[in-house]
Amino acid sequence: MAEMIPVRMPKWGLSMQEGAITHWWKAEGERLVEGEDLVDIETSKINNVCEAPTAGVLRRIVAQEGETLPVGALMAVVADPAVSDAELDAFIADFQANFTPEDEDGDAVSALALSQVDIGGRTIRIGRAGEGGAVPIVLIHGYSGDLNNWLFNLEALSARGPVVAVDLPGHGGSSKAVGDGGLTSLAEAVVAALEVSGVTKAHLVGHSLGAAVAARIAADRPDLAQSLILIAPASLPGTAVSEAFLTGVIEAQRARDLKPWMEMLVADPAMVTKDMVEDVLKFTRMDGVEDALSLIRDRLVGGQDAADLREDLADIPKALVIASHRDQIVGAPDEAALPPGFRVVWMDDAGHMPHLEKAGEVNALIIEAVG
Structure with missing residues (x-):
């Protein structure tokens, strides 16, 4: 029997339990290219496109626009044209009969086992x-973010091997003490956490502030950095961090004040949901966070850390820059001012969050870069 491949509701983030189908970009009978836009999904946390998981023919759309499905549920089936309709019907019936939604904690491959290290x-x-x-692969998020910022990357990267996501000091579930707030201080904290966790060699992947931290680690601890991938990096030649954005995130008191700053992060503001804004607002109002982010x-605006890093x-x-x-x-970084071993891949159909906006392309680049 020819292979039939289920297209399932993805798990975007630790707390996602269900998603709503809002638009199919392909019709039944159309041929798919792996990684191209397949279906738009709306969740409480973020709205985004689910990409085709494989090449083939979209033989059957099981979930229609407007339907809400639990994580892991069957949305469609990709199969060779030689597969009969009867075989498709039997495959779908068997899947639906045996499918059980995951429990609240989730057991999807993308779920992270969380812990605290001293x-x-x-x-x-x-x-x-x-x-x-x-x-x-060690993932280091950006300013005012946390390890959940990698929600579209964890499944693909963890299918390759071990992944460790870190909350920077002052962020997420980490202590709010950030030392002097400089890149060296943040980098030393990440290195210490990795060493306590038994990580002595790593492929460092950083976003924005996290990219600057990853580059600082690679410069100071070449024994630790097996490779370096910098996504929308701060502190590289040609870049200049928006002080208005940094301050706007800190000072916003209500969701309507914060939302315009959040929308600056992405090329399509429709990606930003109410819950995403509320989550960031709750974080910035926690004790110690405002001082830490300030x-x-x-330090970012002062520029000395960036000058030292350059x-x-x-x-x-060498490094891959996205x-x-x-x-x-x-x-945008000044490509001509980067060292000869740095390679830049431009994603101008995304904004500051290409690992969310164009996750499939970024995941493929990371996996290629780490070998």
Whole structure:
């Protein structure tokens, strides 16, 4: 019997339990290219497109526009034209008869096993996913974010091997003490957390502020950095962090004040949901967060950390940079001013969050880069 491949409701983030089908980009009978836009899904946290998981023919759409399905439920079936309708019907009936929605905690491959590690009186939250003996991919989020910012990347990356996501000091579930708020201080905290966790070699993947932290680690600890991938990076030549954005996130008191700043992050503002805004607002109102973010903002805007990092880029043999000329938060790096071993891939159909906006392309680039 020819292979039939289920297209299932993805799990975007630790808390996602269901998603609503809002638009199919392909019709039954159309041929799919792996990674192309297939179906738009709306969740309480984010709205985005689910990409085709494989090449083939979209033989059957099971979930219609307007339907809400639990994570893992069957949305469609990809199969060879030689598969008969009767075989498709039997496959779908068997899937539906045996499908059980995951429990509230979830057991999807994208779920992170969360823990706290102590680094000299401070705690750092880390999440782990994936198995095997490969060098782990370490994910470092950006300003005012947390490890949930990698919700569209975890499944693909953890299918390759171990993944470790880190909450920077002052962010997420980590302690709110950030030292002087500088890149060196943040980098030392991440290195300490990795060492406590038994990670002695890593593929470092950072976004925005996290990219600057990852580059700082790679320059200072070349023994730790197996490879370096920088997504919408701050502090590279040609970039300039938006002080208005950094301050706007800190000072917003209501969702309607914060939403315009959140919409700056992406090329399509429709991606930003009410719950996404509310989650960031709740975080910024936690005790100690405003002071922590203010310290980090002041160091970013001050520019000395960026100047020091640019001086040290020559010590990093190579890096993959994923950037966009439409980035409203840090701008576009000056490709000509980067060291010879740095390769830049432009994603100008995205904004500051290409790992969310164009997750399939970014995941493929990361997996290629880490070998």
